[in-house]
């Protein structure tokens with residue numbers, strides 16, 4: 001049981017294994033936030049909530065004599081709106097038909113639901129009926145008939161609370177939604193830091209931490225994708241919190257499109273923390289009788305610092321978000337031809353890669369961009385999804401058969417959401433792309449975005465992808481998306497609904513992905529958006545792995561993979577060994593360093609296998625053998641980050657099996673230093689009494705020694721790595 005309701009005092013206490021989240025209804029009408037943090041035993045701590053006002057505040061009217069009153073600007077509201085005396089950022093902002101924005105929401109009732117609910121048409125965390133419980137609280141603006149349902153699903157064992165919101169218009173007039181947060185939490189104190197994951201193409205999810213200040217700190221995306229530039233994750237934490245200690249509170253949006261999130265510190269140094277939809281490009285018209293569901297926010301509190309927070313997210317996403325066969329099955333080691341050939345390949349070249357791959361122990365060959373229409377560079381053919389027979393005379397079917405004959409599975413790249421101006425599809429359907437009538441259609445990488453807010457375009461896409469998948473033995477799909485939205489208008493929507501296009505696009509895309517993945521359960525899907533431009537829980541719901549970044553330089557990847565691991569499990573991170581000098585950075589690193597970095601991910605190669613020397617081939621065979629041995633640990637174990645590349649000239653992490661009988665450790669030194677001080681790395685998450693043996697050296701250590709004293713990292717030269725596999729000999 002994770003939800004306790006004390007009917008008399010109107011207190012809602014949500015409990016996970018280690019967390020409590022408490023709300024109370026005050027004066028029979030205000031739903032207030034009481035507490036979020038370490039688990040509290042007492043069912044009623046509503047007295048901690050203070051109802052007051054300060055000088056110059058708009059006070060709420062009382063209904064009974066002697067009733068406590070307050071200012072909404074002071075009250076820690078569970079779901080605040082604007083226009084009625086709370087001057088902070090609202091969680092919900094609407095405009096009514098008469099132009100007014102005042103929207104007082106009063107508590108009306110609640111309902112308990114066994115299991116986990118999901119917002120209609122959107123990706124969602126899932127759980128069995130006995131695993132989760134959901135609280136639905138109804139608020140209402142009585143005057144206008146606007147009902148607001150706040151949903152809280154508690155997965156006790158996973159230590160998570162998942163929030164979402166649904167609006168229903170029971171009034172007689174239209175309501176325009178300007179902003180709808182899925183979660184909003186008012187903290188009494190703002191003596192905290194915030195942490196987020198900004199980036200750019202090739203530099204995704206770098207960690208940024210800063211102290212909160214008065215005023216607003218806001219993150220978001222209005223690019224039509226969750227984006228490289230800012231991940232839909234935001235956390236606040238005690239200033240003293242680190243990887244191991246301290247309270248951390250995270251929010252992560254299960255959505256792949258535009259979003260907004262932020263923290264506002266008010267006049268009384270309280271902090272309002274929110275996440276949802278409502279960037280400048282958003283607005284949604286809710287007609288009488290209609291409803292609107294906002295995406296889920298996964299809320300995690302950890303009292304064990306950032307490391308604890310990450311492990312909770314990882315376990316949840318591995319088991320209650322990622323679906324299908326590859327949730328539990330090991331992922332294949334693959335080779336992708338992109339950095340090996342770019343557009344310059346033919347059947348012979350690809351088959352020769354497959355032959356080499358089989359000899360090295362690689363399981364799957366992926367044919368990337370350039371196999372369709374007339375595509376020999378990025379100027380043409382997106383939308384014309386039939387094989388380029390000049391390059392592939394036997395089509396995809398013939399090629400896939402030949403690849404399989406060599407002993408490896410076949411995978412294919414597609415970029416289905418796009419259309420090239422130079423394509424048969426565009427010539428036939430010029431109105432199928434996002435555009436604004438009479439305006440220039442701005443291209444990016446010579447392409448336009450298909451209008452997935454349209455049902456007919458989505459239907460065409462579903463059929464097209466089905467027929468590719470049915471035409472040949474395809475075991476894997478890399479689903480790419482290589483531009484952000486501009487001129488985001490649709491030919492089919494009326495003027496008053498044009499600002500709905502980015503969200504309608506996402507609903508269309510999710511329908512397409514649902515139908516395709518459901519119809520092809522044995523295909524492994526990997527999402528990609530110019531690398532990690534859509535690395536979010538929304539995409540992970542459909543596709544169990546994401547190409548982490550187009551930047552394959554192992555040193556750069558230390559930062560990207562470390563930052564990504566703050567929220568997302570390593571099993572979701574595509575990581576490949578590429579050529580030296582690296583194609584993005586020009587840096588030269590050893591095959592060992594490149595392999596060791598990529599092994600902390602879903603492993604593969606992205607280079608010309610035929611260019612390897614015999615010696616290198618032997619090293620690659622050994623890498624693959626090693627990876628297959630440690631793969632269950634890396635992709636299913638608990639990750640402990642030990643040293644951050646953002647804080648020094650090195651990085652280290654480890655993966656521990658659930659029973660703590662085995663672990664894999666990886667250390668990376670970036671630049672050489674002459675006459676350096678001794679570097680020791682202290683491990684985490686082990687049994688103190690247990691004796692662990694380093695498989696490669698045979699050396700034995702007790703768990704407490706490894707955790708309290710640590711291992712000496714003795715390396716010389718730039719870009720060095722040490723990896724170690726330990727097995728418990730004695731408990």
Ligand code: GLA
Pocket residue numbers: 338368369413480482528529530531547550
């Ligand atoms: C994107 C992807 C790359 C590759 C190219 C092909 O940039 O991130 O991995 O597939 O497209 O055009």
